[in-house]
Amino acid sequence: xxxxxxxxxxxxxxxxxxxxxxxxxxxxxxxxxxxxxxxxxxxxxxxxxxxxxxxxxxxxxxxxxxxxxxxxxxxxxxxxxxxxxxxxxxxxxxxxxxxxxxxxxxxxxxxxxxxxxxxxxxxxxxxxxxxxxxxxxxxxxxxxxxxxxxxxxxxxxxxxxxxxxxxxxxxxxxxxxxxxxxxxxxxxxxxxxxxxxxxxxxxxxxxxxxxxxxxxxxxx
Amino acid sequence: xxxxxxxxxxxxxxxxxxxxxxxxxxxxxxxxxxxxxxxxxxxxxxxxxxxxxxxxxxxxxxxxxxxxxxxxxxxxxxxxxxxxxxxxxxxxxxxxxxxxxxxxxxxxxxxxxxxxxxxxxxxxxxxxxxxxxxxxxxxxxxxxxxxxxxxxxxxxxxxxxxxxxxxxxxxxxxxxxxxxxxxxxxxxxxxxxxxxxxxxxxxxxxxxxxxxxxxxxxxxxxxxxxxxxxxxxxxxxxxxxxxxxxxxxxxxxx
Numbered sequence: 001x002x003x004x005x006x007x008x009x010x011x012x013x014x015x016x017x018x019x020x021x022x023x024x025x026x027x028x029x030x031x032x033x034x035x036x037x038x039x040x041x042x043x044x045x046x047x048x049x050x051x052x053x054x055x056x057x058x059x060x061x062x063x064x065x066x067x068x069x070x071x072x073x074x075x076x077x078x079x080x081x082x083x084x085x086x087x088x089x090x091x092x093x094x095x096x097x098x099x100x101x102x103x104x105x106x107x108x109x110x111x112x113x114x115x116x117x118x119x120x121x122x123x124x125x126x127x128x129x130x131x132x133x134x135x136x137x138x139x140x141x142x143x144x145x146x147x148x149x150x151x152x153x154x155x156x157x158x159x160x161x162x163x164x165x166x167x168x169x170x171x172x173x174x175x176x177x178x179x180x181x182x183x184x185x186x187x188x189x190x191x192x193x194x195x196x197x198x199x200x201x202x203x204x205x206x207x208x209x210x211x212x213x214x215x216x217x218x219x220x
Numbered sequence: 221x222x223x224x225x226x227x228x229x230x231x232x233x234x235x236x237x238x239x240x241x242x243x244x245x246x247x248x249x250x251x252x253x254x255x256x257x258x259x260x261x262x263x264x265x266x267x268x269x270x271x272x273x274x275x276x277x278x279x280x281x282x283x284x285x286x287x288x289x290x291x292x293x294x295x296x297x298x299x300x301x302x303x304x305x306x307x308x309x310x311x312x313x314x315x316x317x318x319x320x321x322x323x324x325x326x327x328x329x330x331x332x333x334x335x336x337x338x339x340x341x342x343x344x345x346x347x348x349x350x351x352x353x354x355x356x357x358x359x360x361x362x363x364x365x366x367x368x369x370x371x372x373x374x375x376x377x378x379x380x381x382x383x384x385x386x387x388x389x390x391x392x393x394x395x396x397x398x399x400x401x402x403x404x405x406x407x408x409x410x411x412x413x414x415x416x417x418x419x420x421x422x423x424x425x426x427x428x429x430x431x432x433x434x435x436x437x438x439x440x441x442x443x444x445x446x447x448x449x450x451x452x453x454x455x456x457x458x459x460x461x462x463x464x465x466x467x468x469x470x471x472x473x474x
Contacts, residue, residue, distance in 0.1 A: 179310050187296035187322040200312025
């Protein structure tokens with residue numbers, strides 16, 4: 001098993017890593033890998049997933065101002081899952097580009113974000129070219145927009161083959177009223193019930209206990 | 221304990237309850253029966269304070285307090301508990317953190333974690349549910365029966381005085397229903413409380429030893445009786461129970 005963490009690039013091979021407060025510029029993936037990122041201000045990141053490799057990225061960020069670009073290249077029979085949650089209080093420009101280099105790969109992008117009075121511009125762009133067959137692309141974005149924040153969301157898919165499965169969905173709204181009623185009906189006041197719901201929303205897509213705990217501590 | 225006096229209730233401009241009355245004393249168990257869509261669950265939600273339901277007239281007095289002036293949280297802290305027909309799930313929020321926060325807010329001080337965890341484990345054992353439920357997301361990934369038992373975990377921890385059971389039998393197999401009813405009976409025998417049950421099935425009313433059965437029709441109660449009334453409904457249906465005249469308080473006859 002070989003890996004190295006340089007100032008701004010990572011080579012992963014059959015391992016799981018936890019990284020916080022670092023900016024990463026490139027990730028090269030072979031084997032089955034998991035990467036957990038806490039408060040890493042990703043500015044310009046390229047991820048290359050080799051043939052038959054898989055990468056799950058659990059990524060949380062607490063944002064005041066960030067322009068972020070993430071490019072994912074999926075090779076033959078590879079798999080990539082991004083679980084990205086964030087709290088934005090300022091200005092967050094997020095651009096994700098997913099590109100199927102070869103065939104039979106899966107890419108899933110899950111984003112759960114709180115936009116707390118800030119300005120959020122989130123573009124997720126998926127590319128599937130004519131000669132790249134039997135790929136699966138799934139983009140899911142859920143934003144809770146609070147305090148009159150501004151959200152511009154573009155789930156884009158550029159598909160030029162019929163041998164593909166591609167889905168996207170975006171939901172933007174406030175805190176769910178049924179969840180609020182439920183927690184208040186247990187005797188929790190509205191403010192704390194809202195905080196609990198927000199916390200749950202942020203951590204529920206993060207599949208790493210340590211990262212969940214760090215997020216909970218930060219929110220509390 | 222709870223007196224509903226002549227309330228009318230609307231949702232989305234549609235009137236569901238009209239001139240509805242109900243009087244439940246301490247330690248009594250009342251059931252409301254009626255056809256689907258008649259407004260039985262509306263009663264449950266109105267008592268709990270669901271803001272979607274507008275009470276346009278009448279009053280609801282609970283423990284000498286006008287609860288129409290209280291929000292959902294205040295009603296819960298006053299001892300009202302609603303066990304929904306289909307409890308929702310909230311992934312990412314555990315039973316433990318929700319209950320500890322609710323108890324801490326009610327008591328005005330942080331509940332000590334050791335005693336809290338110990339009590340949770342004891343109740344899990346009593347309800348025959350895994351201890352893993354304690355730190356699991358609320359109702360997350362649970363079957364219908366597991367959700368009902370999970371809600372009973374909440375009931376035992378929060379110790380309410382007025383319990384509303386909205387079609388608690390839905391989604392439960394025979395064995396799960398027995399465990400749920402035994403737990404409620406045990407709670408009732410060890411706590412001064414009243415229960416309001418909404419159900420279609422006399423069997424559960426028998427298991428919970430219901431004192432009064434009311435039939436709801438045209439937005440209000442049209443007949444009141446005991447368990448034999450529930451059996452009559454099971455045998456004959458609801459056809460004979462619409463538009464009856466009020467004879468005396470809580471009693472309607474043809």
